[in-house]
Amino acid sequence: AKTIAVPAVLASPGNSITLAVTIPLPKGYKLNEESPMTYLVETPEKSGILAPELSPAGEKIKSPKTQFKITVPLAKSAAAGEKLDLRLSLQTLICSEPSSLCRIRSLIWNVPITFSASGSTEPISLTDETK
Numbered sequence: 164a165k166t167i168a169v170p171a172v173l174a175s176p177g178n179s180i181t182l183a184v185t186i187p188l189p190k191g192y193k194l195n196e197e198s199p200m201t202y203l204v205e206t207p208e209k210s211g212i213l214a215p216e217l218s219p220a221g222e223k224i225k226s227p228k229t230q231f232k233i234t235v236p237l238a239k240s241a242a243a244g245e246k247l248d249l250r251l252s253l254q255t256l257i258c259s260e261p262s263s264l265c266r267i268r269s270l271i272w273n274v275p276i277t278f279s280a281s282g283s284t285e286p287i288s289l290t291d292e293t294k
Contacts, residue, residue, distance in 0.1 A: 164252070164271050166273065166285055167270065168273050172282075173278070175284045176245075180209065180249065184232070184233065184251075184289045185288070185290040186290075191259055192257045192260065193258055194229070195256035195257065198265075201222070204233070208248050212247055217236060228248065243278055244278065245278045249275075250272065250274070255272040
């Protein structure tokens with residue numbers, strides 16, 4: 164898996180975090196749209212942060228896309244000044260256009276978040292920089 168350290172993010176306090184994920188595909192590749200993508204959201208440093216409805220086994224995105232949003236519900240509303248390290252693990256199946264040969268591509272983002280009154284309400288943008 165490729166691990167991506169995201170620069171620290173200031174987020175506005177609230178009861179959820181929204182992640183906007185972009186998966187750039189290598190030239191000549193496409194996502195396998197038949198196969199759901201799976202993702203897992205964790206807070207490795209702290210427990211009890213995420214709402215219980217988030218499955219510890221991961222969630223599925225039924226129709227894979229290269230751009231999508233994930234809303235992460237929090238167990239309780241985050242207050243200004245609180246910090247958390249969020250980890251998003253994503254597994255996709257990418258296939259080469261001509262031969263339809265597919266391979267699994269795993270990405271892990273580590274996102275340090277500080278909640279701040281001046282923080283953004285915009286989704287936190289996650290991408291894989293390598294084309």
